[in-house]
Amino acid sequence: MFFRVPCFYLGITGEEARRLAGTEVGGDGGVGALVSRFLSALIGEDELCNSASGRRLSLNAVDLVSLLVAELLGSYPAEPPSGGHEMLARIRNHIEENLMDPDMSPQSIARAHHISVRYLHKLFHNDGTTVGSWVRQRRLESCRMDLGRPSNRRRTVAAVAQNWGFASPSHFSRLFRRAYGVSPTEWQMSTFTRT
Template sequence: MTQSLMTRVPKTGSGQASDLLFPSDPGVIRILSELPDGGDDEFLYLGMHVRGSVAITWAGDKVSLEPSDIVFCDPARRHVLQFGEDCQMTFFRIPRCYLGLSESDLDRVLGVPVRHSEGMGALVSDFLSALAAEAEFHRSAIGDRLARSAVDLLSVLVMELLQTEAGEETCGAPKAGSEMLSRIRSFIEEHLTEPDLSPESIARAHHISVRYLHKLFQNDGTSVSQWVRQRRLDSCRHELGRTSNRTVTVAAVAHRWGFSSPSHFSRTFRDAYGMSPSEWQALAASGVGSPLTNARADG
């Protein structure tokens, strides 16, 4: 009799993965309904977003996952995952020995969001989705073969992630990195008014990974989200400080420069410049100097 190498692990009454997570025979792939509380150095976990809101803290920024996106997870670093209401993810537990991952390689792939819409990510996501959905495969010889095929695909995906990072680091020589950063900043300036401007859209427009995008800005002492936010604030500040613009509302200016929430804009503006947007605007209208030189943010 062939012993299944892929089984779905049920949840206990407390909602956590049961002791079936650690059977005597580790198998190739086990499908979990939740990430376990504790990890095991012999296994790697891959999470696939099914529905609801899920975000990853990646390179200092919060990156949202879309349905069918996947990410390599470490139970010991579960704080990098933020689950919203009605969130559902499927987790796959794979013995690390099948992937040939060293500790340094593991650190480089953990937490990297893999989009379901392109490249190997699309192939792996589609395959794992079908594998998880076909319950009849879980205890059959066919299921064992499919599980091994999934591991082969994951091995290729890991290789691609590592090679992409290595290639980007090579391209990240000082001159090349500086030129790329300059082009990205120009792109940001041209698209500041678009509310959906994000690290993902910026990276996609420049044919680089989000990871490399974050590295470029980190090397410059900031993050891409901080840069976008500051440039939007500077644009709002300039517009609100124009005396010819006295009738324009704060909400209108915030909306024009990509802030979806006027209240959030007001808080962010005050944190940056020491006064509210309306106070800034009133100071400019009063003719008592220029707010562009009176704000504490300008020193």
């Protein structure tokens, strides 16, 4: 069974991830055992995949894996993560939980975290991106996954896009093609011909 966790959620660089590649972790004690038991319990819980509970459990799993990764790297970071790093992680979790809200904006995100919009932009800028592009990327990835599900075979591209917060189907189609090289309809049809 494979679990994919982006490096940014673990607070590590790509180089650190490569250094850990192929590392065997014992599941008989310590953090390794905790992570092993937790991830094993998640396997087969398909009904959780698209639920709020499932998203919360995913975040908990990421926290545990992050703890294990820090241990495997030999030590915790030389200095504790800055408040900005922790705040950015909380903001990303908030965005994940509210991706379907078409009214989500930098203003609403900042308000939910009691920070200024300027500080919000600074957090994302320091991480090499912008709030808008982060939200857009996560929404596009969610749409791509939904369009590839056999259960969504009869759903229109516009309905999937609207479900994930895109107000304009044509704007969504342009963004999707730019990101993935095919139109949403082409992607949807290609996934069904492969199943």
